[in-house]
Amino acid sequence: MTDGPLITVIVPVYNILEYLPRCVRSITAQTWQRLEIILVDDGSTDGTGELCDRLALEDPRIRVYHKENGGSSSARNLALTLARGEYVGFVDSDDYIEPHMYERLYGGIAQYGVPAAQIGRDEIDEQGNRLPDICEPPPEPVVTESSDFMRELLLHRGDCSFCTKLIHRELFPREAFPEGRLNEDFNLLIRMLPKMGRILSLPGQAYHVFYRIGSNSRKADRENFSRVYGDSVDNADVVSDIVREEYPHLAQEAFRFAVFQRLEYLLHIPISQMTADNGQYREIVGYLRKNWLRAMKNRILTGKNKLYHTLFAIAPRGIRRLHRKLCLERRQRN
Numbered sequence: 001m002t003d004g005p006l007i008t009v010i011v012p013v014y015n016i017l018e019y020l021p022r023c024v025r026s027i028t029a030q031t032w033q034r035l036e037i038i039l040v041d042d043g044s045t046d047g048t049g050e051l052c053d054r055l056a057l058e059d060p061r062i063r064v065y066h067k068e069n070g071g072s073s074s075a076r077n078l079a080l081t082l083a084r085g086e087y088v089g090f091v092d093s094d095d096y097i098e099p100h101m102y103e104r105l106y107g108g109i110a111q112y113g114v115p116a117a118q119i120g121r122d123e124i125d126e127q128g129n130r131l132p133d134i135c136e137p138p139p140e141p142v143v144t145e146s147s148d149f150m151r152e153l154l155l156h157r158g159d160c161s162f163c164t165k166l167i168h169r170e171l172f173p174r175e176a177f178p179e180g181r182l183n184e185d186f187n188l189l190i191r192m193l194p195k196m197g198r199i200l201s202l203p204g205q206a207y208h209v210f211y212r213i214g215s216n217s218r219k220a221d222r223e224n225f226s227r228v229y230g231d232s233v234d235n236a237d238v239v240s241d242i243v244r245e246e247y248p249h250l251a252q253e254a255f256r257f258a259v260f261q262r263l264e265y266l267l268h269i270p271i272s273q274m275t276a277d278n279g280q281y282r283e284i285v286g287y288l289r290k291n292w293l294r295a296m297k298n299r300i301l302t303g304k305n306k307l308y309h310t311l312f313a314i315a316p317r318g319i320r321r322l323h324r325k326l327c328l329e330r331r332q333r334n
Contacts, residue, residue, distance in 0.1 A: 004110075006034050007102055007166065008085030012075035013052060014042040016093040019210065020051055026096035028059045032103040037062045038079040043069030073177035073184045080169075080176055088169050090162045091207075098206040105166035108200045112143050116167040116196055118159060120205035135159040142201045146193040147247050153190065154239070154253040155300070156260070160186040164207045171196055182228035183235050190239045194246045225273060229265040230280050236261040255291075256300040259309060262287060266312050267323060274317050288313040 009027050013020060027037055039062060041049040049066055056062040067078060076090065087106065091097060101119060108117040120137030124130055135158065144152075152158030162185050171192055177184045236258040243254040262284045274281055288295075288309055295301055295309050311319045 004034055004106060005086035006036055006084060007032060007087045007089060008036045008038060008083040009089045009091060010038050010076055010079040011091050011093050012040050012042055012072045013048055013093045015044050015046045015048055017046050017048050017051060019094040020048060022096050023091060023093050024055050027091060029099050030102050031100050032106060035061050036085050038082060039064045040075035040079050041066045042075040071179060073179045076177050080172055083169060086169060087166050089166045092163055094210045096208050101206040102166060104202060108141060108202050112200050114143060114198045114200045115171055116165060117200040117202060118165040119202045121164050121207035121209055122205045123209040123211045125211045137203050137205060138201050139203055143198055144201060145198055146196050149199055150193055150247055151250055151253055154250060154257040160189045181231045183231045187235050187238060190242055225268060225270050229268050232261045233265050252298060252300055256298055259295055259301060263308050266316060266320060271317060271320055274320060285316050
């Protein structure tokens with residue numbers, strides 16, 4: 001399709017020589033032809049930067065920018081300042097999309113009069129196997145108010161990924177993705193939701209996540225403690241503040257989310273890091289102890305959540321040690 005608004009598709013790129021051509025060509029093959037494709041080479045050292053330049057020669061819609069390494073968020077933020085499109089989408093450089101994705105997303109935006117739309121995604125591992133779905137797409141188009149969308153996120157049922165979405169550029173704040181942190185999509189989306197108002201969810205899965213061990217928070221080393229757990233706790237506090245100001249009726253859900261993220265942190269932190277000089281660890285245990293009674297009264301936390309909350313509040317190191325032992329035994333049986 002050649003009529004309609006310009007869509008900017010942003011691809012942060014770093015040392016992804018093998019998979020980048022598939023990603024870029026899935027974008028250039030879109031049935032929505034009014035595209036601006038921005039590749040941001042984030043200081044690649046394996047020849048990916050030169051590959052970006054070669055790919056740009058294949059299609060005049062591709063613009064390439066090279067910068068010092070600063071992480072995916074800094075690359076996305078740079079591209080947002082350069083974007084000329086009325087709407088903005090994102091694709092990660094090891095993923096790929098169906099040819100109709102952006103035509104369907106914009107078609108939904110125009111039909112339902114919303115500023116943003118999303119579509120489903122699936123995950124494929126390095127052996128080509130399809131992994132269990134993280135989020136189930138609806139069977140038919142659904143327009144959701146921002147408060148209801150926030151509730152789904154707080155209950156871990158919503159999709160916070162920007163890669164599955166098309167969003168009007170004016171909705172993005174000046175300080176967009178938090179740089180140097182993980183769980184960055186969630187952080188930005190919860191800040192944008194009050195202004196967004198409504199979002200459309202489309203049926204089907206048009207975005208394909210390539211689950212590559214070693215990319216971002218996907219670490220092969222089970223002893224590695226990804227900072228995503230700590231950043232997710234920080235984001236739980238950010239969303240609690242937003243809920244207090246914008247969606248006070250979601251206080252129970254926000255508290256449930258804050259407890260859940262702290263339990264996730266404690267279920268993954270290596271015992272060697274559960275020390276008195278670890279400030280975030282101390283804060284998390286203190287939070288669970290201070291809010292124990294409130295958690296027991298929360299109508300959304302499950303019985304299992306409340307049990308873990310109680311045990312970690314009493315003896316965090318002992319429970320973490322027991323949990324690790326049980327996980328090792330389970331893996332050995334499998």
